[in-house]
Amino acid sequence: MSAEANASGYSRSTEDYLKVIYELEGRGAPVQTRAIAEALEIAAPSVSGMVKRLSESGLVEHVPYRGVRLTGSGRRAALKMVRRHRIVETYLTQKLGYDWDSVHDEAERLEHAVSDELIGRMAMALGNPRYDPHGAPIPTKDGQIEEQELLPLSEVPVGSMAELRLVSDRDPELLRYIASLGLKVGVAFEVIGRQPFKGPVTIRLPGKPPRDENLGHELAAALQCWEREGEVG
Amino acid sequence: MSAEANASGYSRSTEDYLKVIYELEGRGAPVQTRAIAEALEIAAPSVSGMVKRLSESGLVEHVPYRGVRLTGSGRRAALKMVRRHRIVETYLTQKLGYDWDSVHDEAERLEHAVSDELIGRMAMALGNPRYDPHGAPIPTKDGQIEEQELLPLSEVPVGSMAELRLVSDRDPELLRYIASLGLKVGVAFEVIGRQPFKGPVTIRLPGKPPRDENLGHELAAALQCWEREGEVG
DNA sequence: TCGCAGATTTAGGCACGCGTAATTCCGGGA
DNA sequence: TCCCGGAATTACGCGTGCCTAAATCTGCGA
Numbered sequence: 001m002s003a004e005a006n007a008s009g010y011s012r013s014t015e016d017y018l019k020v021i022y023e024l025e026g027r028g029a030p031v032q033t034r035a036i037a038e039a040l041e042i043a044a045p046s047v048s049g050m051v052k053r054l055s056e057s058g059l060v061e062h063v064p065y066r067g068v069r070l071t072g073s074g075r076r077a078a079l080k081m082v083r084r085h086r087i088v089e090t091y092l093t094q095k096l097g098y099d100w101d102s103v104h105d106e107a108e109r110l111e112h113a114v115s116d117e118l119i120g121r122m123a124m125a126l127g128n129p130r131y132d133p134h135g136a137p138i139p140t141k142d143g144q145i146e147e148q149e150l151l152p153l154s155e156v157p158v159g160s161m162a163e164l165r166l167v168s169d170r171d172p173e174l175l176r177y178i179a180s181l182g183l184k185v186g187v188a189f190e191v192i193g194r195q196p197f198k199g200p201v202t203i204r205l206p207g208k209p210p211r212d213e214n215l216g217h218e219l220a221a222a223l224q225c226w227e228r229e230g231e232v233g
Numbered sequence: 234m235s236a237e238a239n240a241s242g243y244s245r246s247t248e249d250y251l252k253v254i255y256e257l258e259g260r261g262a263p264v265q266t267r268a269i270a271e272a273l274e275i276a277a278p279s280v281s282g283m284v285k286r287l288s289e290s291g292l293v294e295h296v297p298y299r300g301v302r303l304t305g306s307g308r309r310a311a312l313k314m315v316r317r318h319r320i321v322e323t324y325l326t327q328k329l330g331y332d333w334d335s336v337h338d339e340a341e342r343l344e345h346a347v348s349d350e351l352i353g354r355m356a357m358a359l360g361n362p363r364y365d366p367h368g369a370p371i372p373t374k375d376g377q378i379e380e381q382e383l384l385p386l387s388e389v390p391v392g393s394m395a396e397l398r399l400v401s402d403r404d405p406e407l408l409r410y411i412a413s414l415g416l417k418v419g420v421a422f423e424v425i426g427r428q429p430f431k432g433p434v435t436i437r438l439p440g441k442p443p444r445d446e447n448l449g450h451e452l453a454a455a456l457q458c459w460e461r462e463g464e465v466g
Numbered sequence: 467t468c469g470c471a472g473a474t475t476t477a478g479g480c481a482c483g484c485g486t487a488a489t490t491c492c493g494g495g496a
Numbered sequence: 497t498c499c500c501g502g503a504a505t506t507a508c509g510c511g512t513g514c515c516t517a518a519a520t521c522t523g524c525g526a
Contacts, residue, residue: 281504
């Protein structure tokens, strides 16, 4: 036996913490202990303890009772994990026939085990993709990540055209459902109605003939879209 | 986050122990604490402690001061790890352009992270190979493994033809060296000399013109061959 | 300004898996 | 049979990362 514990040099837990902190940070707001605890499904005091260690390692900045922010090296490590996760998901989907609803768990384990070398080879084999199967941008090797200007379908104005660009990889049921409607990343459709008080959104999907579907508010809120200003097909 | 700690349900350490015990067991002889400690590069008392836990989990049978043997479920789990390791090595070599001397460490990490599903898909993509790139037989999904009748090159009679069938994946230097000689699994050659007192073995490699090479005893002992009884090219 | 709810941290504990030091066991030679 | 060296185990301790219970802080509404 001779392999490193973990390809990145950090423990599996550390990698998980960095990734969720990155994801919860949005645009720089401090991340609460409780949010981390919920995302990782562990108790809040456990997070307090771990945050202390992360802070001593210089990966996060911790203001007691206020929250944590990633430091430069914390963010770099987090983006590395995000890159790994998304490349693995893309690879499994494109090269090994996985469906987009079943890659998340597998990637969640593999992201801790793959080396930079392997990620590089996977990316190469895929032609250095910019997005994963759910539309999420893949950070580059040197930690650049594209910022997307997206709108939840629940907020796209009625009457405009929209294109599905991004959906979370976390909910297989949701992914299977929207796939069953013919909705995947890149599909354009018309928003033809929305009911008030978190009512459903009605969209018209392309096809012969076009098909109308009603999507619940919660679902519509999970579908990040480009709004294509302008007229209707 | 929602993935299991480890695809098999056992901890990474447990998986490592089971694999080395399997490999050290040969044909059923009890495995000594010290042998495990050396293989895993950890201290002997640590092994004693772990063996106790493995034994309580029903994975090994431990006779104090005598050694351990895998139980049925221990052997099944070990063979699963061996299958994972060898399929991953084969996949990396065949599909991602790795050389045979660089796959071991990567596989050592990945074998703990891949699911049965993924191993199945990799095996499928490879056409269900029976051997890994180093010639080691790949256990089937249900835990069958082929027994090979092989002879170390250091014991193949002078004058016979032999074919390289198996070499350990542990030593990248050795693998690179023999590859540089044109020796890989499946290559046949003639054994034309061997010096006494652990002296070198001389082989004649096919080619135009044939090439003779002298291999040190230790190296020759690491090359497991089929002896092709009979005459010489 | 006070008090309360909720978030956070501290206190104390546990399992895992590793280490070193000290002790015990086993087998072979005298 | 005794003794001795090497193997194994026991005793004790450490860091990681999780837990629950108890204390503390923060901000908001009365």
